Amino acid sequence: MTTLKFLSRFLAGSLLAATCLTASAQATEGAAQPRAEDDTFLQLREAARKDNAALANALASRIPSYEIPSYVDYYRLKPRLADASEQEVRAFLAKYPNHAIADRLRNDWLLVLGKRRDWANFDFHFPQFVLKDDTQVKCYGLLSRAVKGQNVAAEARALLVNPPSYVEGCAALIARLYETRQFSEDDLVTQLRLAGEYDATGPAKRTAVLLGGSERHAGLAVDAPALALARGPGDTRVERELYIVALGRTARGSLKLATAALERVASRLTPAEREAAWATLALPASIQLHEDAHTYWEKAGNAPLSREAQQWKARTALRRGDWRLLRATIEAMPEAVRRDHAWLYWQARALQATGGSPEQARELYQYIADQGTFYGQLALEELGRMVVEPVPPAPPTxxxxxxxxxxxxxxxxxxxxxxxxxxxxxxxxxxxxxxxxxxxxxxxxxxxxxxxxxxxxxxxxxxxxxDADYSQRFPAPHADILGPATHELGLDKAWVYGLIRQESRFNSDARSHVGASGLMQVMPSTGKYVAGKIGLDEYRPGKLTDLRTNLVLGSNYLNMIMGRFEGSQVLATAAYNAGPGRARSWRNKMTAAIEGAVFAETIPFSETRGYVKNVMANATNYAAMFEKKPQSLKARLGKVMPVEGSGAQP
The missing domain is CATH 1.10.1240 (Methyltransferase, Methionine Synthase (B12-binding Domains); Chain A, domain 1)
Structure with a gap:
């Protein structure tokens, strides 16, 4: 090769290399810029969350062309919203009409306006608030109307059922309605009892003061009930009601102590107060699955009950198989509670069991029949149908x-x-x-x-x-891992998929507030335990987020639980969510075999109760999809049997 040709090729190669390096650098720089802007945006969000207005403004100024400008503007405005003007807020809303973040800002602004008592601007924005999912804003909405002289008592009673969510707006609403005599003393007593039931010390104190009672005594009734019981019931209505609150709080820890205290002072209470006191003991007795819970409800007579208490009274009747009491309890529920699909189903069952109208029962079943839900599937079976995979609809165009x-x-x-x-x-x-x-x-x-x-x-x-598309509604990814794992362990694949769907909805990055990770939401301690049991080498907690590791550990843990509960999917599902110890204790309180649906509905933990019902309904749908034949949720639930050797009747 001549020297000239060598130099020519060398220069050409150098030029190509330089061009490639330049392109690579430009690509790296181009990729780095969005990442840097994302980092700045995340810092902006954090500054807004901490109400650091100066930092938020500085950070927002650094990303003037960020791809989500509405949130940049929102995070710039949010920290100083308390001092913002109506014009600024309206300008934002006009700039981003029909945006989710605009409704979020409207929610924030309505809280500011309500606190300011700026009813003119509040009344302008409130009808435009789309989601209306903020209890505090709803309270301000009723307060605005009450200030104008409108009667809102009935709407307030329906809204004010969860004292921990009240805060300033709801407290002001209650005070206003009592001052203007839209609320009676009985309404305040209802609120005081609710505050005790929900462990809401602040609302209890405020309500007691409105009733002429002591803020300190209200605090003791909720937070130190033993001291409140030692004081005795007192001579005024509010002091006796605080004593009843203290009885309910004590019963959570010791039903025996609370019962003894009530029996000791019963003669100092009015008949209505005695019934209310027994009702406040009946609720924790029911949640504890106490064998005498029904006796407490009998002593409670016709005492007014909270929504939670009404439902636990029904669950106690259901667990005992007292269909007449169950029917009467459901029929006494307010419509908002009674229309829940659970109570519509059990109302229909109670009608059938007590000789009620077959036509009415059938109408109730037809109203809730649905393949996708627990009670919908049970209603289908009562109508003589089973769960089948529907014909998929036409795909999107x-x-x-x-x-x-x-x-x-x-x-x-x-x-x-x-x-x-x-x-x-x-x-x-x-x-x-x-x-x-x-x-x-x-x-x-x-x-x-x-x-x-x-x-x-x-x-x-x-x-x-x-028509449902089951491939969308009940996806079955990762079959290459779960198929062999469930087959080797002898697990029902439909049940495992039903559980994963409930745990994470197949979001592999899911992480709970208590540290559970991955598709099967495995806790670090559980992962370590199972890994040791199955001999998973080189396991470390960080591997819980690995897809294969998570599924292997989760399915093996399920298999271990199934072995502890003699193959009962209902018990094993409850144990997976609440822990084997709790599931075992609930089973130990059974005196006879009960329907799986009854066991599920009477689980004390609301989260676990919903979890079990959803997992079992999911599993039935997956089985219909996998097996291509009709499925029975009732058969899957079966009966939950008492512990062998307990002396209970099968």
């Missing part, structure tokens, strides 16, 4: 998919998921679903699938009222 792909709310949601802001992503996604028809929902679910956001696919598919 190209035009329908194009419309979803162009949806900016969904694009924002994906961006938020990508940078780890799940709350914001859920807000954006769910906001866009509100006004979608069936075809648009199906396309949105498919869009979620294609972007590997399976939890949003499931959530979106659940909103469809027409």
């Amino acid at each position: 190209a035009a329908e998919m194009a419309a979803v792909q162009a949806n900016q709310g969904f694009r924002r949601a994906l961006k938020f998921f990508d940078i780890g802001l799940r709350l914001e992503g859920l807000r954006e996604w769910n906001w866009e679903l509100r006004s979608m028809d069936e075809r648009a929902l199906r396309a949105a679910a498919e869009f979620a699938r294609r972007n590997d956001v399976l939890d949003r696919m499931v959530h979106t598919a659940e909103r469809m009222k027409g």
Whole structure:
């Protein structure tokens, strides 16, 4: 090769290398800029969360062209909202009409206006508040009307059922209604009893003061009930009511002590107060599955009950098999409680068991019949039908998919998921679903699938009222791992998938507030224990987020639990959520075999109660999909048997 040709090729190669290096550097720089802007945005969000207005403004100024400008503006405005003007807020709302974050700001602004008692501007914004999911804002809305002389007592009674959520607006509403005689002394007593039931010290103190009682004594009744009981019931109505609150608080820890205290002072209470006192003991007795819970309810007579107490009275009757009491209790519930599908189902069953109208029972079953839900599936079976996989609907068209792909709310949601802001992503996604028809929902679910956001696919598919697409509603990913694992362990694959769907909705990044991780939400301590039992080498807690490791550990733990509960899916499901010890204690309190549905409905923990029902309904649907034949939820639930050797009747 001549020297000239060598130099020519060397220079050409050097030029190409330099060009490649420049392109690579430009690509790296281009990729780094969005990452840097994302980091700044995350810092901005944190500054807004800490109400650091100066820092938020400085950070927002550094990302003037960020791809989600509405949130940059929101986080810039939020920390100084208490001092903002109406004009600033209206300018934001006009700039981002029909955005999820605009409704979020409207929520924030209504709280400011309510606290200011600026009813003119509050009344302008409140009708435009779309979600209306803030109890405090609702209280301000009623307070605004009450100030104008409107009677809002009935609406307030329906709203004011959860004292821990009250805060300033609801406290002001209660005081206003009492001052203007829309609320009676009985209404305040109801609020005082609710505050005790919900462990809400602040509301208890405020209500006691309105009744002419002692704030200190109210605090003792809720927080130090033993001291309150030692004082005795007192001579005024409010002091006796505080004593009743203290009885209920004591009964949570020791039903025996509370019962003895009530029997000791019963003669100093009015007949109505005695019934209320027995009712406040009957609730914890029912939640504890105490064998004498029904006796407490009998002594409670016709005492007014909270929604929670009404439902536990019904559960106690259900567990005892007292269909007449169950029917009467359900029929006495306010409509808002009675229309829950659980009580519609059990009302229909009670009608059948007590010789009620077969036509009415059938109407109730037909009203709730639905393949996707626990009580819907049970109602189907009462109507002579079983769960089957439906014929899948027509897939979304190209035009329908194009419309979803162009949806900016969904694009924002994906961006938020990508940078780890799940709350914001859920807000954006769910906001866009509100006004979608069936075809648009199906396309949105498919869009979620294609972007590997399976939890949003499931959530979106659940909103469809027409023919269900089970591939969207009940996905079965990772079959290459779960298929062999469940087969080797002898586990029901449909049940395992039903549990995973409830645990994480197939979001592999899911992490609970207590530290459970992954698809099967395995706790670090559980992972370590199971790994040791099955000989999983080189296990460390960080591996819980590994897909395969998580599924192997979770399925093996399920198998261990199944062995402890003689193969009962109902008990094992309860144990997976609440812990084997709690599930065992609930079973130990059984005196006879009971329907699986009855056991599920009478689980003391509300989270576990809903969890078991959802997992079992999910499993029935998965079985219909996997086996391609009709399925029975009743057969899957079976009967829950008492502990062998307990002397209970089978």
